[in-house]
Amino acid sequence: MTASTGRSYRRPIALFWWLSRRSYLLFVLRELSAVFVAWFVVYLLLLVNAIGDGAPSYARFVDWSGSSWVLVLNLIALAFVLLHVVTWFGLAPRAMVVRLRGHRIPPPQIVAAHYLAWLLLSAIVAWVVLR
Amino acid sequence: MNHRRSPEPLLWLLFSSGGMAAALMVPILLFLFGIAIPLDWFDPSYDHLSAVLHNWITRLILFGLSALALFHWAHRFRYTLYDGLQLKRYGTPIAALCYGGAVAGSVIAAALLLTI
Numbered sequence: 582m583t584a585s586t587g588r589s590y591r592r593p594i595a596l597f598w599w600l601s602r603r604s605y606l607l608f609v610l611r612e613l614s615a616v617f618v619a620w621f622v623v624y625l626l627l628l629v630n631a632i633g634d635g636a637p638s639y640a641r642f643v644d645w646s647g648s649s650w651v652l653v654l655n656l657i658a659l660a661f662v663l664l665h666v667v668t669w670f671g672l673a674p675r676a677m678v679v680r681l682r683g684h685r686i687p688p689p690q691i692v693a694a695h696y697l698a699w700l701l702l703s704a705i706v707a708w709v710v711l712r
Numbered sequence: 713m714n715h716r717r718s719p720e721p722l723l724w725l726l727f728s729s730g731g732m733a734a735a736l737m738v739p740i741l742l743f744l745f746g747i748a749i750p751l752d753w754f755d756p757s758y759d760h761l762s763a764v765l766h767n768w769i770t771r772l773i774l775f776g777l778s779a780l781a782l783f784h785w786a787h788r789f790r791y792t793l794y795d796g797l798q799l800k801r802y803g804t805p806i807a808a809l810c811y812g813g814a815v816a817g818s819v820i821a822a823a824l825l826l827t828i
Contacts, residue, residue: 599796609796615788618734619817621742622778622785626821628745629774632765633828636758647750655746662738669735676728695735703740709764710744711754 614665617658624655670695723787723811730784733777771825779818786810 599605631642645651673695674688748754764770790810794800 594798596798609792612788612792612796615785615792618730618738618781619785619789621734621738621746622781622817622821624746625741625774625778626824629765629824629828632758632761633824639758639761643750646746647752652747652750655742655750659739659742659747662734662742665731666735666739669731699736699739702736706737706740707744709770710761711756712760 610661611664611668614661614668617661618665620654620658621662666699670699723783726780726783727787728784730780730782730787733780734784737777738781765828771828775818775821775825778821779814782814782817782821783811786814 595601599609628642631638646655670692674691677691679686679691744754749756787810790807793806794803799806
């Protein structure tokens with residue numbers, strides 16, 4: 582350890598400080614969900630590229646996406662993305678205060694509205710893809 | 713310190729729009745194309761998927777989702793590296809890498825969606 586020459590002292594923090602408590606770990610897992618969001622964008626663009634290249638190319642993409650490591654990666658990614666959904670919607674009432682005719686809409690209703698919008702959009706996407 | 717020119721509000725806005733877009737759209741798309749279709753639970757025809765993709769509304773939505781999701785990643789990943797691994801002393805290169813990556817990814821997404 583080098584002697585501190587500065588005016589202030591900072592208590593050293595362990596590199597893996599976020600392993601020391603469950604709430605810290607959950608915080609870091611939530612932050613890491615963004616890595617899987619980025620993976621999804623890569624995967625989506627590969628899919629778009631395959632569909633754009635024609636039917637044989639799309640068939641090859643589906644084969645590749647069925648290989649075990651891609652499936653496992655996507656399952657892990659889905660779990661992290663769902664963690665993102667739950668934490669994101671859970672924080673929504675703190676990020677927005679909605680007033681209707683002078684009354685503040687209670688936080689549980691704001692969370693419920695987010696889940697409702699989520700279900701509705703998911704149903705629309707599924708219908709567009711699968712109809 | 714000059715706070716007037718700070719890009720942070722814009723970056724935070726992109727982060728939070730991206731977080732919302734990702735929460736609303738990514739689970740269903742990842743479930744369908746990453747799990748259900750590879751496992752053969754559903755098998756939409758190529759012609760149908762191609763028609764959906766060639767609709768300009770689909771392309772616009774996919775571009776918006778990709779770009780915003782990438783900026784969401786950039787912002788979170790930047791602070792994960794800062795705090796999780798205590799790399800704040802490398803703040804400038806980390807920020808350049810994260811937001812630069814998001815810009816590059818958005819350009820690739822735009823080029824792809826415009827040329828298919």
